[in-house]
Amino acid sequence: MKNPIVKVEHLSHRYAVQWAIEDINFEIEAGGIVGLLGSNGAGKSTTMNIICGVLNQTRGEVYIDGVNLREHPVEAKKNIGFLPQKPPIYPDLTVEEYLRFCADLRFVEDIPSAVNKAMSRCGITHFKDRLIRNLSGGYQQRVGIAQAIVHDPKFVILDEPTNGLDPNQIMEVRNLIREIALDRTVLLSTHILSEVQATCRDIMMIECGHVVFSGSVDDFDNYIKPNTLFVCFERPPLEDELLTIEGIFKVQKINERNYRLWFSGGRDVAKDIVKCSVNKGWELEEIHFEKSSLDAVFAKLSNKEIRE
Numbered sequence: 001m002k003n004p005i006v007k008v009e010h011l012s013h014r015y016a017v018q019w020a021i022e023d024i025n026f027e028i029e030a031g032g033i034v035g036l037l038g039s040n041g042a043g044k045s046t047t048m049n050i051i052c053g054v055l056n057q058t059r060g061e062v063y064i065d066g067v068n069l070r071e072h073p074v075e076a077k078k079n080i081g082f083l084p085q086k087p088p089i090y091p092d093l094t095v096e097e098y099l100r101f102c103a104d105l106r107f108v109e110d111i112p113s114a115v116n117k118a119m120s121r122c123g124i125t126h127f128k129d130r131l132i133r134n135l136s137g138g139y140q141q142r143v144g145i146a147q148a149i150v151h152d153p154k155f156v157i158l159d160e161p162t163n164g165l166d167p168n169q170i171m172e173v174r175n176l177i178r179e180i181a182l183d184r185t186v187l188l189s190t191h192i193l194s195e196v197q198a199t200c201r202d203i204m205m206i207e208c209g210h211v212v213f214s215g216s217v218d219d220f221d222n223y224i225k226p227n228t229l230f231v232c233f234e235r236p237p238l239e240d241e242l243l244t245i246e247g248i249f250k251v252q253k254i255n256e257r258n259y260r261l262w263f264s265g266g267r268d269v270a271k272d273i274v275k276c277s278v279n280k281g282w283e284l285e286e287i288h289f290e291k292s293s294l295d296a297v298f299a300k301l302s303n304k305e306i307r308e
């Protein structure tokens with residue numbers, strides 16, 4: 001990767017005796033949203049806390065936009081925004097007071113302009129004089145996101161930002177995340193796989209302190225190669241006739257016209273089914289490979305079995 005916004009090299013950390021993460025290596029390309037997945041205790045928070053400079057790693061290096069976080073923490077942190085799982089908001093301050101305080105902590109020069117920009121970006125300008133305690137959960141989360149971008153960082157980490165919100169608030173916060181990712185890179189930690197599918201460009205998955213997957217959402221989606229086909233015929237054949245097609249080794253009759261076929265070998269089996277159907281007049285209406293769910297991929301990468 002030419003100029004990654006984040007580069008992590010041989011990152012390891014142990015709190016006591018056991019390693020919480022061990023020899024983690026990855027690069028994040030600038031722009032868009034990257035989903036961070038992993039089971040409870042996998043090492044996500046440890047990794048995020050180190051990347052944000054909140055926790056000092058036992059070994060390894062982190063570079064933010066090419067700046068070594070351990071050697072130049074102040075410079076590197078100018079380009080990091082962080083929304084932890086529990087937003088660090090002060091309920092007794094108004095939205096504007098709180099954001100001014102955060103901008104000051106971040107050494108922002110023109111505080112009023114930076115605060116106005118962050119409030120406008122997060123759609124909270126109309127609540128600027130309201131005490132944070134009197135905002136709904138969704139708006140409090142917007143304030144949390146505003147504090148993460150008030151110093152205009154190139155890289156923002158959001159730790160389960162939609163946790164505890166109602167479905168409408170989830171949609172609103174998701175749209176906001178998409179908007180703020182238009183001109184910066186976002187690392188989004190979440191347990192909700194549909195959220196990753198709906199918002200992320202790439203996925204990174206950590207299990208037992210190691211990176212077990214890193215790639216596009218499509219690659220994650222296709223991680224388990226399909227081995228079943230769904231077919232629907234207008235004039236269905238007998239099950240035994242389907243078994244004569246090369247590669248098909250099991251047939252399940254779903255109802256009068258629909259079947260699930262288990263196959264081995266390549267995807268050419270679909271062509272053979274189409275040919276056979278034309279030759280024998282079965283009048284094929286629908287055929288598609290059945291994909292595994294994201295849950296099944298997640299379970300496989302976590303070395304757990306689930307029944308679909």
Ligand SMILES: Nc1ncnc2c1ncn2[C@@H]1O[C@H](COP(=O)(O)OP(=O)(O)OP(=O)(O)O)[C@@H](O)[C@H]1O
Pocket residue numbers: 015016020038039040041042043044045046047
């Ligand atoms: N402060 C700590 N002291 C000792 N062990 C810790 C500490 N924080 C985390 N751990 C351990 O380190 C490992 C990784 O934990 P971490 O919190 O990074 O996982 P996680 O993926 O963020 O989990 P979750 O999704 O539950 O937040 C776990 O085994 C955890 O018990």
